Amino acid sequence: MSQVPDGRAVESPSAPKPRRSWSARRAPAVLCALLGAAACAAVLYDVVSVRFGGTPSPWRHALLNHLYGMSVTDALAVVAAAVLVVVGLWLIFLAVTPGARKRAPMKPPGGDVRAFLDRSATALLLRDVALEVPGAGDAKIRVRRRKVRVRATVRFGDPTEVEAELTRALTSKRDGLGLARPPRLAIRVRPDGDWTPPVPEQAESAGSEDAPMTAGGKK
Amino acid sequence: MRNVLNRLLIVVIGLVLLGGGGWLGVNALVARDEVSWQLPSWWRGPRAYDHLVDRAALDRMRDQGWWAPVVISGLAVLFLLFLFWLLAQGRSRGPASLLLRRSGGRLRRGALESAVTAEAETLPGVAGARARLTMKKRGQRRFRARMTVVLEPYAEPGPVLDGLVHGPLKDAGSSTGFGIPATTVRMRATGHRGRRVR
Known part of the structure; x- marks a missing residue:
């Protein structure tokens, strides 16, 4: 698997391959x-x-x-x-067929322990992170076995900046989930109905601070 | 192993149904002239306008002395097989308490389960937990655990898992002397409304 900065899975070659969960049917x-x-x-x-x-x-x-x-x-x-x-x-x-598609194997923690993360848990954890990004409105997250699709609306700020911030936040959360095979992120943003473009003067007066919305929204 | 048994029996039943359905379907389609297949010479089946069940042949078999005992014992064997298959779906978790060889004390399975659960629930990021243990006599290899962990919002599943292994599971292993149980952990999250930044 190739390594793409924008959210392709990063796999360490030495890690043991986790077995997929086979449902008992x-x-x-x-x-x-x-x-x-x-x-x-x-x-x-x-x-x-x-x-x-x-x-x-x-x-x-x-x-x-x-x-x-x-x-x-x-x-x-x-x-x-x-x-x-x-x-x-x-x-x-x-x-x-193996079944149990909704349980993603996690990195083996050692010992004779196998762990699985529910698909819905992945979706909830990622959604919480997405909603914390300043400017992001609704975030719809659909988790598949290899891919997570994120559809977010932008309520204020520059959509490209919001998308960059979403990518950064979601990638870091994704890598912290401890999944054996982190899913690929496909993030798409669109302005929602109330979105107004940021006022240009404000952006210029901010000078070196290139993302005033992001800076303002940090906790 | 139940997993293999289930899949084996399901595939056998599937093949029987597929074979029966295929045989019936081919016969029916050929008899109805909907397809113009030439059936091979070894094919056995009712021809057009034949009855599906040959009543005369069935009656002849019924008159044989061996018919009734064969039918009854066949059905009885099949029934018992289905019954055992059904009973095998329940999980056996061993005796409710075990004598610990090293200390001589008696350990209730339920007590250890609630200890593991309580310790898991103290971990950061864990909203709730449930542990089911299997302990059989002659110990270590049969010491198993199934855990379900409910994550809190904003939890980090990876560190939670490490905390489980190095906390409750390790303690269960050292307190019984069996070592860390062979464990399957399932992590869930409860639904909640997202918190939005203004």
Whole structure:
């Protein structure tokens, strides 16, 4: 990965490669197991009760009658086949992909410890930093696995300066998140409705102080 | 390992559904003349206007003496397999308390969990924490922890993680004599309104 000043990930070559978190896929497993167990139990109960002199339950009777009457050319056969294929493909997809995309691995802190930062936590931490930049209004932050997209509005001041300040603040926060693979930042600013251009005289009278808004907003 | 088991069984079920659906779909499409595929000679399936289930063949099988026991035992085995798979989704965390060999004291798992949680919550940047420990007899290799940490606004996750490892986790390791547990940490943040600079 190349090193770009404007927010490309900086990776130290010696760091051990953190393993991605593989989801245990509990939800689909529980669903499959429940459905399977319930279906087996229902049929088993009915078959055994018939074996001991009972009568087949109405649902099994209706189901078998329907199946006996069904022809391959029925539209229902095509629909059932499509549903089976889609569900089957989906389960196979679930089984072979890692999942847990919303948990970004952090740099291993040593020992047998693995840590993951939720995507929403990344977004909240970055948003707080973005809102602290003087002149920045709303900041919408969308975190993907490799990239963070920041859309901010400028309420006052020079948009290019606000963007530079946002880039600086967000890059430093991003690097402090401790992520194993810091996401790339894509920052875009646009003036919001109330934005008025900074008064030129003020900028000139400020002289050497090239960013009066930034200077004024520092705490 | 549950992770591998789940994925293996899910892929098997997926393949069964895909195979069944594919077989049914190909038969249906060919029978409806919607495609003009030439099915290979080994293909078995109902031809056009056949019933999907051959009732006569099914009735012949039912009359065999082996049919009922085979169906019943097959269903029973399948049911037990599904049941065990379902039960395997619960996490076993070992006995509720352990005898510590070195000191001879008895350590409750819940007590250690709340100690780890309380120590984690004193770290700067941590709003809340939850620790779940797994301790099995014959110790060290089975000492595991799962932690969820809720970060405060403006927290620094990297230093928080280092603080966890060198604080509560290290202390849990030294107090049990098992060493730092194999831990998975998940960091969350609570939603809050952003503070804007005027």
